[in-house]
Amino acid sequence: MEVLERKQRNREQTRSGIVSTAKDIARREGWQAVSIRKIADAIEYSAPIVYEYFDSKDVLLDEIRQEGFRHLRNEYERITKLYRDPEKRLYEISMVQWEFAVKQPEIYQVMYNLNGAFCALPVHEGQETQAVSSLVQDIIFSFIPKSKESIRRLYFEWWSISHGMITLAMMLKGQQSVEQSQQVYQEAMRRFARSLK
Amino acid sequence: MEVLERKQRNREQTRSGIVSTAKDIARREGWQAVSIRKIADAIEYSAPIVYEYFDSKDVLLDEIRQEGFRHLRNEYERITKLYRDPEKRLYEISMVQWEFAVKQPEIYQVMYNLNGAFCALPVHEGQETQAVSSLVQDIIFSFIPKSKESIRRLYFEWWSISHGMITLAMMLKGQQSVEQSQQVYQEAMRRFARSLK
DNA sequence: CAGCCAGTTTAACACCGTTAACTGAGCTAT
DNA sequence: ATAGCTCAGTTAACGGTGTTAAACTGGCTG
Incomplete structure (x- = not known):
């Protein structure tokens, strides 16, 4: 059962990685420069993965x-x-x-x-x-x-x-x-x- | 010589057409929806024509x-x-x-x-x-x-x-x-x- | 008629948000 | 053991963006 827990931990880690990467890019280059692909690159995943965590960019920004x-x-x-x-x-x-x-x-x-x-x-x-x-x-x-x-x-x-x-x-x-x-x-x-x- | 004048008049007309189309779209759909191609469509020209009048979208917005x-x-x-x-x-x-x-x-x-x-x-x-x-x-x-x-x-x-x-x-x-x-x-x-x- | 030139368009590049289809590895049930 | 299933993750695609280079078109001139 602890396998599931680890999975859950990983998920939350990735999720907060997406959020903090978005903020990082925004801080350095402005919100205008924040894109799903750039976030995905930074967390070393492909773009569609972001959509496993957020239904859309709007939802991510709202978070x-x-x-x-x-x-x-x-x-x-x-x-x-x-x-x-x-x-x-x-x-x-x-x-x-x-x-x-x-x-x-x-x-x-x-x-x-x-x-x-x-x-x-x-x-x-x-x-x-x-x-x-x-x-x-x-x-x-x-x-x-x-x-x-x-x-x-x-x-x-x-x-x-x-x-x-x-x-x-x-x-x-x-x-x-x-x-x-x-x-x-x-x-x-x-x-x-x-x-x- | 009045041919040149007419040309000039046309140019200014198209220019202000671009500006007012941009404002129209912004008013109706928000600035986020304003794109060069949409403006070009509305004034019945192709997109690159807009660049004959404004060096970039930023310059147009600044105007x-x-x-x-x-x-x-x-x-x-x-x-x-x-x-x-x-x-x-x-x-x-x-x-x-x-x-x-x-x-x-x-x-x-x-x-x-x-x-x-x-x-x-x-x-x-x-x-x-x-x-x-x-x-x-x-x-x-x-x-x-x-x-x-x-x-x-x-x-x-x-x-x-x-x-x-x-x-x-x-x-x-x-x-x-x-x-x-x-x-x-x-x-x-x-x-x-x-x-x- | 050839050549030029201005005005305009098409095609392309690199990016965007988003989605569908595919891959491959691990687990399960026969 | 192997066939099948699940699922994280990928690639590829769609239609859009700003922008630029190349190609085209048509009218005027030498």
Whole structure:
């Protein structure tokens, strides 16, 4: 029976090899350069093998996207446990978002279909995406217990400022250093969090 | 000699035919579906003809992108002439930006490499992009004549909020109606403009 | 009529996502 | 032992992509 187990282990190893190879190529050459054949070459298999693990390229990209949102959710939960002050919570979550985007830009890109990354599956139907949304909305609610509608508005605002600054900072990396952008980001997110009090 | 002129006219007609066909396909099926052969079919020529007008697909996309920034610049200039109050100016150009993104999403997408649109040429080296930047920065300066550095920060903030809300509004179109998003956008931009006073 | 030249097309290259058909090795049942 | 089956993995193919070189076509000129 342990033969089956070994087989299972191998399968999972190959599977995660596909995922991490995809991310590697994306990091080095951009998502636009990620192809099934290139992934297959890297893991020393032929192209159709990839389809034993993922129904399509879209599904593979979606997996990486969901992985990204899952990572964020875990970090957000960690922050929520760590701090009681909603203002602190919101600020720290904002910083986690920034660091994630800076350290793993290729994942951030596939999460939002940026810069050549394109996954046809809708972002907002993923389970993790929804989880992240309600997590942040809960934090905002613990701040100011307003109507569901108002919370959604505030969440939309928070998300927009964060996402907007992150994407533009990526885009303007040549014009404006990441440190400069980060400073503006920190200040803006601090101000937003404080404004909720 | 008028034969040459007619030839020239024809050339320009075909050229703009290529551009508008590309936009048509993008609008209907997304940028991901825009291919040289499909464009050629639509204008009833063979594929290599497109290369008589554009060195590459990237150059074609960049042309459309620059067209977008040119449009914005013209609108911004119109607004600047129309109003003297900097607060009003900033608010009005914010609204122009929103309307543009809503009415011509396919152009907005190629301007920022969103949702499958991908042009390898850097956004921020385009002449029009720079022009738009300094136009908005001038408006902010006429508000509060601070250091160049401060102005750049404020411009980055304005752009981030605007761009962030626009892209998320596009993404969440299913969850949140465009009207709802627009309301939040309007309020946020009004608040930002007022905060500069 | 020959030759040239511009405009246009065909054919090709190397790649892409994806699928069907095939191979070969190991296991099973007679 | 051998015939048959299963299954991981392959090759080959389809229709598509951006792009380029070569070939063609038709009208004008010497």
